[in-house]
Amino acid sequence: MFHTPFQYPTNxxxxxxxxxxxxxxxIGDANGTNARETLIxxxxxxxxxxxxxxxxxxxxxxxxxxxxxxxxVEVQKRQHLNIHAEVITFDCFSDVFDENCIGTLRHEYNTVxxxxxxxSEALDALGAAMNPIRYLNGEPEFDEGPEANIAxxxxxxxxxxxxxxxxxxxxxxxxxxxxxxxxWFGKNSDMVTDVQFLWRFPKCVIREFARALGVPxxxxxxxxxxxxxxxxxxxxxxxxxxxxxxxxTDVGRHHVTHTGPHTEYMLRKFDKLEALRKKxxxxxxxxAMTHYNPVFL
Numbered sequence: 001m002f003h004t005p006f007q008y009p010t011n012x013x014x015x016x017x018x019x020x021x022x023x024x025x026x027i028g029d030a031n032g033t034n035a036r037e038t039l040i041x042x043x044x045x046x047x048x049x050x051x052x053x054x055x056x057x058x059x060x061x062x063x064x065x066x067x068x069x070x071x072x073v074e075v076q077k078r079q080h081l082n083i084h085a086e087v088i089t090f091d092c093f094s095d096v097f098d099e100n101c102i103g104t105l106r107h108e109y110n111t112v113x114x115x116x117x118x119x120s121e122a123l124d125a126l127g128a129a130m131n132p133i134r135y136l137n138g139e140p141e142f143d144e145g146p147e148a149n150i151a152x153x154x155x156x157x158x159x160x161x162x163x164x165x166x167x168x169x170x171x172x173x174x175x176x177x178x179x180x181x182x183x184w185f186g187k188n189s190d191m192v193t194d195v196q197f198l199w200r201f202p203k204c205v206i207r208e209f210a211r212a213l214g215v216p217x218x219x220x221x222x223x224x225x226x227x228x229x230x231x232x233x234x235x236x237x238x239x240x241x242x243x244x245x246x247x248x249t250d251v252g253r254h255h256v257t258h259t260g261p262h263t264e265y266m267l268r269k270f271d272k273l274e275a276l277r278k279k280x281x282x283x284x285x286x287x288a289m290t291h292y293n294p295v296f297l
Contacts, residue, residue, distance in 0.1 A: 012269075022250065044079060068198060091120040115162070123151055155189070175201055175202065182238060182277060185283070
């Protein structure tokens with residue numbers, strides 16, 4: 001793994017520069033070890049050895065699912081494989097699924113079997129049964145937290161149902177930046193898949209591989225968003241960019257102390273990320289990873 005010599009950033013400009021240098025080193029390592037071709041070969045081998053001819057992938061129009069799709073299409077060129085790309089939407093997540101990006105992917109990958117489902121009615125019915133309503137000053141106010149979690153679960157159950165229909169398996173799209181430090185994944189949503197194969201790669205490498213495999217640039221440069229009803233981006237929730245998160249995870253956090261004026265900027269800059277990690281620490285409990293459903297290729 002590439003590591004840059006440590007220097008304390010004292011402002012956003014310093015941090016952007018250090019993070020950019022670190023990013024280029026990581027990308028250089030990935031390209032130098034031919035990690036992209038190894039990834040494709042690993043996926044092809046796993047599917048072939050297990051006699052799997054059908055895979056089900058949830059596609060949102062973001063770069064992670066687009067790269068997973070591109071990798072599967074590369075595998076399809078080498079061996080028999082039916083790829084079922086599933087677009088599952090809800091009214092309350094209108095900002096998550098970019099119809100233009102989905103249309104671009106459908107045009108680009110025409111050997112894929114595309115399906116689209118609107119599960120808004122199912123979400124409304126389950127939401128009503130769970131009664132996620134709170135009261136503010138005596139007036140009812142819908143609680144978006146339960147609605148979001150219900151939607152996460154419904155989406156992945158729908159993907160599993162589709163996999164049962166076609167006799168295949170489901171493919172996850174969690175990347176290393178989401179998995180390793182921030183805990184930006186759900187034990188009962190993102191991890192409820194049969195196979196995860198992007199988990200070793202940070203967002204910068206995901207984008208690089210996507211570009212190399214011909215994923216359209218509008219998808220590669222699209223702002224990453226999670227399934228959040230408020231429409232906030234991943235980086236807004238991190239309090240830093242993906243490149244800065246990677247630098248901090250690999251390098252910066254090992255040098256942060258709670259003494260000395262030189263650490264004040266870093267403590268302030270990554271306070272939101274640390275709060276997010278603290279909230280998600282239960283996902284990293286002893287042996288927790290061994291109890292997740294997916295096979296991590």
